[in-house]
Amino acid sequence: METLKELLDSDIYLDIIKELGGDNFNQNLQSVEIEELKNRLRQRQFLLEGFNCKVLSDKEMVQQSLDITICCIVTFFSKKKKIPPNLNNGKYCPHLVIKGSDxxxxxxxxxxxxxxxxxxxxxxALPVNEDIDYSALQDGTEFLILEGSAIVGEGIVKEVFQHKSHGRK
Structure with a gap:
């Protein structure tokens, strides 16, 4: 839920209202609750800003997940490939699939x-698709390496290095 209106229109909120009964709820109470929620949101924002934190939008979170280098240990299977891939020329772009995921x-x-x-x-390796969230790739995450539908190797994430942009503190 991103707005107070969405909260007040949500099924959870409406169920609580129903449980309380129509007699126990009126417009005055709703406006008081809205003001209270606004105050809490302002307090949260103030605290976050006080600690130099920035609340990120969904788009910013995805962009931040692209600003990483994935340091890993990989093994390529001899039974799946005839020629070993060149991982140093910037042209090898397979897919990783976290084990247990699709x-x-x-x-x-x-x-x-x-x-x-x-x-x-x-x-x-670097992430390449800005429409995908790579945040599941954490230290210790095990994955498969795919070329098309063929599993050609496997690996484990050793470290995820977050890049700092020039504009960020």
Whole structure:
């Protein structure tokens, strides 16, 4: 819920009103509750601003999830590929799928150790799709590497490095 009106029109709020009964609720009470909610939102915003925090919109949160480098350990399977991929030329862009999930996370590998089939190597990748939330990729997250529908490898996130933009403190 993003606005007070959405809250007041929500099923949860209406169920509470119904439970209280029509006699216990009137427009005066609603206006008092609206003012109280506004005051609480102002207090929350004041506290966040006091700690130099910025409340991010959904679009800003997705953009922030793109401003990362995913540091990981990956292994490519010899039975799935004939030629090892070049992870250093910025042209290898498979999908990662977190184990237990079905969401495709497009990445671009930007540097790595030379690929040796069936051996774990260190690699770094960047997210590529601004319409996807990559925040599920956290330290310790295990994933599969897909080329089309073929699983060609697997990996584990070792660290997610958050980039700082020039405008951000």
């Amino acid at each position: 969401q495709l996370l497009g990445v671009n590998f930007i540097d790595a150790e030379d690929v040796i089939f069936d051996q774990p190597i260190r690699a770094n």
